[in-house]
C-alpha cells in the first residue's frame with residue numbers, strides 16, 4: 001500500500017459514436033497517498049470518471065496510467081447505496097473479499113475493520129436492521145477489507161442524514177490519517193470535499209477545470225476558511241452556467 005499514483009492523460013469518453021463527449025481532454029494526476037475530492041454539477045461526468053478509474057469502463061480515447069506500479073491497482077469502490085447482501089450478517093458481508101479470493105493470502109480481520117468504522121458491537125448483526133449510516137459504515141469496512149491500493153468513493157454519504165453524514169466523514173478522515181491509501185472521492189458537497197480532500201478538483205466541460213490544495217482543514221475551521229468561499233463561488237458559477245445552458249432555447 002501507499003505506492004500508487006494515477007494519471008489520466010487526454011481522456012475522452014463518449015457513450016456512443018453520435019453522443020457528445022462526457023469527458024473531453026481530461027488530464028488528472030493523483031499522487032501517492034493523496035485523497036482527491038471531485039466536485040462538479042450533476043451530469044458533469046464524475047461517476048463516469050470513477051467507473052473508468054475502477055476499471056469498470058474504458059476511455060474512448062486517451063489513457064489511464066499508474067506510473068508508480070505500472071499495473072492497474074487493486075481498487076475498491078463505495079457507492080451511494082451500501083449494496084450489502086441482506087442474507088449475510090455484518091461479519092460475512094465484510095469477509096466476502098476473503099471468500100472470493102481463494103488463491104490469495106488475504107485474511108480479513110473483520111473485528112478490527114469494524115472498530116475502524118466505529119461499529120465493533122454490531123459484528124454479528126442482521127444487516128437488514130442497520131440504519132443507513134451503519135450500513136454505509138459496513139460498506140466502507142467491506143471495501144477496506146479488500147486491502148485496496150485505490151479507494152474510490154462515489155457520493156458514499158449522499159443518502160445519509162446530516163448527523164450520520166458528519167459521523168461518517170469523521171471515520172473517513174480517520175481512514176485517511178491511518179492508512180496510506182490513495183483515494184478519489186466524488187461529492188456534491190463543497191464542505192465535505194474540503195474536509196476529506198488533500199486536493200479538490202472541479203469537473204467542468206469534460207475536464208478538471210480547477211484544483212485547490214487543501215491543507216488540513218478541520219470541521220471547526222471550515223466555516224470561516226477563505227478557501228470555502230472561493231470553492232463555493234467557483235462551483236456555483238459552474239452550476240449556474242450548466243443550468244443556464246440547459247434552459248437555453
Ligand SMILES: Nc1ncnc2c1ncn2[C@@H]1O[C@H](COP(=O)(O)OP(=O)(O)OP(=O)(O)O)[C@@H](O)[C@H]1O
Nearest residue numbers: 015016022040041042043044045046047048049188
Ligand atoms: N451508461 C451510460 N450510457 C449512456 N450515457 C451515460 C451512461 N452513464 C452516464 N451517461 C451520461 O453521461 C453523463 C455524465 O453522467 P455521470 O453519471 O458520469 O455524471 P455525474 O457528474 O456523476 O452526475 P451526478 O452528479 O448527477 O451523479 C450524463 O449525461 C449521463 O446521462
